Amino acid sequence: MLTILRQDDSIIAQISGDLDHHNAIEIRSKIDDLLIKYPNCDLILNLSGLNFMDSSGIGVIIGRYRNQQQRGKKTYICGVNSKISKLIELSGIKKIVPIIDNPSAISTLNKGGEAV
Amino acid sequence: MSNKIHSILNEVKLDFLGISQNESFARGVVANFVSQCDVTIEQLSDIKTAVSEAVTNAIVHGYKGTTGMVTLACRLYSSNDRFTKTLEIAISDNGIGISNVEKAREPLFTTQPEMERSGMGFTVMETFMDDVTVRSAPKCGCIVTMRKTL
Numbered sequence: 438m439l440t441i442l443r444q445d446d447s448i449i450a451q452i453s454g455d456l457d458h459h460n461a462i463e464i465r466s467k468i469d470d471l472l473i474k475y476p477n478c479d480l481i482l483n484l485s486g487l488n489f490m491d492s493s494g495i496g497v498i499i500g501r502y503r504n505q506q507q508r509g510k511k512t513y514i515c516g517v518n519s520k521i522s523k524l525i526e527l528s529g530i531k532k533i534v535p536i537i538d539n540p541s542a543i544s545t546l547n548k549g550g551e552a553v
Numbered sequence: 554m555s556n557k558i559h560s561i562l563n564e565v566k567l568d569f570l571g572i573s574q575n576e577s578f579a580r581g582v583v584a585n586f587v588s589q590c591d592v593t594i595e596q597l598s599d600i601k602t603a604v605s606e607a608v609t610n611a612i613v614h615g616y617k618g619t620t621g622m623v624t625l626a627c628r629l630y631s632s633n634d635r636f637t638k639t640l641e642i643a644i645s646d647n648g649i650g651i652s653n654v655e656k657a658r659e660p661l662f663t664t665q666p667e668m669e670r671s672g673m674g675f676t677v678m679e680t681f682m683d684d685v686t687v688r689s690a691p692k693c694g695c696i697v698t699m700r701k702t703l
Binding site for chain 2: 455457458459461462465489490491492493495496497499500519520523524527528
């Protein structure tokens, strides 16, 4: 499942449930559509609600990072929980996509933000 | 493996259509099968992730552009010492096969970078399970067998 909010100059994509090859296709295209609409936004991928992720999820993160990089925009990951931390660590993804603990953007996520 | 296999405690075999909807189904079946053992949350997560990688490989690479059946076989063995159990999971397809298994197992190797395949599938299986063997040849499908001591 995917909830996307736009706050200031960031698109916050909250991915929950399972992120596997099956779900990756839809999640990827929904995030990309939004980032085409708002090309000046940074992207924050909030993974806190994930119960499961496999290497297809790593592909989704790297793919979004590359697209953002081409636009000169940044990508961040937050909410790495115990269910996905081993894979995140193994992938070495944090060398290219910074993991943020508690961004100010996330605290306002629960208060609302603008749904897009 | 330090402990030799003693005897089969349980066995399940399942054929399903190689479509992406069945990736979560396969993980669920294995999670249920393993629930008869005292596994930690981390072990369960490792096993589900490895299964997901192998099933996704069968669908994305084995049956690239086509659809065929995937077979999942789970076996639980008791070890000689009687204190540990060994889980064996075999995932097989009748797809195009792999011409160079050694190359396919290299970290970050992928034939489909444009599809955002990360090339990490075999690395994940090898890291999350104790032992992984891959048997394949062109046009002869592929069988991935993974073991983990529980």
